[in-house]
Amino acid sequence: MAPWSDLPSDLLGLVIARLPFPADRARFRAVCSAWHSAVRLHVASPPQLPWIALSPGPPVAMPTHAGEKNVVNTVCVGSTDGWRALHRTTAAAAGTKTKRHTFFLHNPFTATTVPLAELEDVLDDAFFEWNEVCKVIIRSSSCPDGDHLVAVMTNHYNFPLILCQPGKGTWTPDSCTMPFVRVIDIAFFKDKLYLITTAEDLFAVDLAADKHGKPTVTNVASASTDNREAPMT
Amino acid sequence: MATGSGAAAAAADAEEKESGSRMITLTSNEGKAFVVTEASARQSATIRSMVDDGGCVDKGFPLPNVDSKTLARVIQYCDEHGNKEAHTVDERAALAKFDKDFIAELDADKAFLYDVTMAANYLHIQGLFALTTQCIADTIKGKTPEEIRTAFGIEYDLTAQDEEEIKEEDTHA
Structure with a gap:
């Protein structure tokens, strides 16, 4: 039988490099003395698994609120900086087929939940019959009790983008307006929201709040060509 | 005429050199000679550097660490990857199937x-080495230490001190 326990240490190190899961490394270490030494030599400390919530995710285990019944499932639809955007489906009253969709932000580190009730007017059961939420991003102010601005990208022609300020209101573009209907990705950067369209054009969206605190869009400018052609000063 | 054919022969020789179609002899530790194309031999970074350094191409390369059975199998891999094209989707798929x-x-x-x-480690055949280490890692994944020992035929030789250290590392992990 081949002397597998005598495999050179540097070679064992390359095998360990192909075992990304700490559990596999832990068991590898307990095989024999030489492999144990190799792990001690090649693995400085157990790797920290990053906290990532993928979208769209599997049902999320979350304590249901008291009195909440008939929860079908809760799915993570996006995450930014520790906040997860969750989409919960509950069965509506008995005898009807329609489901109720609720949305909220949840921070598993601080166990804080922020309801996104304003989204429910747009993202209702009729919406989910044919369409889906493609991406949800969250911009949080740095203070713990600060405001959140949530941007939702969907594949619905009338609501390709929804901005939501919890407790204040929502903003959606006028029906079928460019560039929103062609958006394929969105991201917050500094104080603006950036959009990428199917034509790979980049747009910068200026955001503001009206006097009631509802989010609004004050300007949409192409960021991909204008900047390039801007005169150098 | 004679000079003409001589020049043609030289040109053919140069072309052969360029396309890497020279033949190279690899000798196993049992003294068995394997003649391979240069393109095949160049899959090995060890041999490639010796060839490029103008080494003993004509004398061939003795490989004292590799036995005949292993060398034959390694050459099979090198021939497939060195002598065949991998430009089209079909060609790449055929190569992937070969690897599998x-x-x-x-x-x-x-x-x-x-x-x-x-042998892949000694000869620095990157693709083959990646293939075998991945295979080792895949064998280990999800198995208990006992199952891993069985799979590779490894004796349990952990000392009491090893066991103590492993326990301690587990609590830190």
């Missing part, structure tokens, strides 16, 4: 997998 079948055979014979891994 190649490693499946080694996976079933762990002693041979060990020999091929050691």
Whole structure:
């Protein structure tokens, strides 16, 4: 039988490099003395698994609120900086087929939940019959009790983008307006929201709040060509 | 006429050199000679650097660390990857299928997998080495230490001190 326990240490190190899961490394270490030494030599400390919530995710285990019944499932639809955007489906009253969709932000580190009730007017059961939420991003102010601005990208022609300020209101573009209907990705950067369209054009969206605190869009400018052609000063 | 054919021969020779179609002899530790194309031999970074340094191409390369059975299998891999084109989707798919079948055979014979891994490491055949180490890692994944020992035929030799250290590392992990 081949002397597998005598495999050179540097070679064992390359095998360990192909075992990304700490559990596999832990068991590898307990095989024999030489492999144990190799792990001690090649693995400085157990790797920290990053906290990532993928979208769209599997049902999320979350304590249901008291009195909440008939929860079908809760799915993570996006995450930014520790906040997860969750989409919960509950069965509506008995005898009807329609489901109720609720949305909220949840921070598993601080166990804080922020309801996104304003989204429910747009993202209702009729919406989910044919369409889906493609991406949800969250911009949080740095203070713990600060405001959140949530941007939702969907594949619905009338609501390709929804901005939501919890407790204040929502903003959606006028029906079928460019560039929103062609958006394929969105991201917050500094104080603006950036959009990428199917034509790979980049747009910068200026955001503001009206006097009631509802989010609004004050300007949409192409960021991909204008900047390039801007005169150098 | 004579000079003409001489020049043609020289040109053909140069062309042969350029396209890497020279033949190179690799000799196993049992003294068995294997003649391979230069393109095949160049899969090995060890041999490639010796060839490029203007080394003993004509005399061939003795490989004292590799036995005939292992060398034959390694050459099989190098021939496939060195002599065949991999430009089209079909060609790449054929090569991927070759790799899959190649490693499946080694996976079933762990002693041979060990020999091929050691040879791939010694000869610096990157693709083959990646293939074998991945196969080793895949064998380990999800198995208990006892199952891993069985798969590779490893004796349990952990001392009481090792066990203590492992326990301690587990609580820190």
